[in-house]
Amino acid sequence: MHFSKRKFLALVLSIAPALACAQSTTDQQQQPDQSQTQAPTTQPPQQRAEVLRAAQARVRARRKLRVQQIIQDTYSHKYETYFGGGYLRFRPGSSLQKINESNWNIGVTDYVRGKLGVTADFRGYYGTTYTNVNEFQVFAPSISQYSFMAGPQARFYESQHWAWSGNVLVGVGHGNFGTGTGGLPPTLIGLYPDGNSVNLSVGASLDYNLGPGLAIRLTPNYLMTDYGSELQHNLGFNAGIVYRFGRQ
Template sequence: MALALWLAPALVCAQTTTGQQQQQPDQTQTQTAPSTEIPATEGTQERAEVLRQAQARVKARRKLRIQQIVQDTYTHKYETYFGGGYLRFRPGANLQHINEGGWNVGVTDYLKGKLGVTADFRGYYGTTYTNVNYYQIFSPSISQYTFLAGPTARFYESQHWGWTGHVLAGVGHGNFSTGTGGLDGTLIGLYPDGNSFNMEVGASVDYNLGPGLAIRLTPNYLMTRYGSGTQNNLGFTSGVVYRFGRQ
């Protein structure tokens, strides 16, 4: 009995010590668990910042690349172009308008920056519809040619698109009696053959296929002075532009 009384306090002390040891790890885990969330949040913020910086570098490189392409495209000194055209033209003072188709070719020398000088050559061809006449000639063919020059200005430049405007003036030549079988065209209401003052105003839209090559569309107004009157003609030209002579 004395032995049992002597061992009882020791057993109680041992159980108390074991319980405290079991509680300490749990408390340690409870205290340390919240601290693990802070590094995870900081890591997410760091990854987001790294991603943002990478995107900024990509945008900067893309911007520099586009700027280089624009510079390579519009630092050429010369442009030459060729293609076809359309013109709505009145072949005689009392005749109806006709549709003419043709060709055009030209070259531009950019003397200073966006300002240049253009020389342009065109040919138009069509079939007229004359009024009832004694000579029984009702649909003779006609042709006309223009030789023009003047200033050109480029007012918009980008990687894919370019816009230019020009005002050209010079001489036009009309052949209005070539399809009449030798009859003077004025007898059936056509303008007389000969030269006249011509002036053309146009605005071109270029779509760049590369720094040295583009497709061009140019709506234009062409004024002619055949006979004793002024003809106000609307039309357009389209074709290919080739740039060369990079400065």
């Protein structure tokens, strides 16, 4: 029995180092690798700012190129046509008050050289006059005028959304001042006589682009006429749609 105890003790002493080594190995495996769990080294603030500025510069450059391409696509069309309506303040007779006239307007422009083009313009104006008291009992006859003009047009400003242009148009107009008098000569109630007139129009257009080929246009303008051998200085505006085509 005493021999068995010594044998058992010797066995324990022989396997104790192996158990200690195995436990140490297990602890090392369970302990996280400090080199793997160590937080990455952070960049200095100045370096981060440089990286951010470089990224912003690339974004701005791409945006600028995209805007330049849109502008090129928009204003590289050779032709544009426009149509719409408008308003004119007109004096139908030298002794009569000014009246409000509504109108339609249509035209086409050929940009023959860059931003310089030639425009042909057609308009029709309609209104009701207010004559003085007269023995013929004609107090509110309707009148109309038509104009056919052409001239240079220039685009002064181009951007992605907005454009400015101007034109000077010269041509001939025809006034119908006796159509609402029931056959009475219009001069008897203070209106100008029916006839033709030299027309001169000066306008400045503002375009808002809906796309490369489509825009909304507002054109304040001055229209000079000479019905009845007198000059009429009329102010008004046209508004409508512009369609561009014939990309070069």
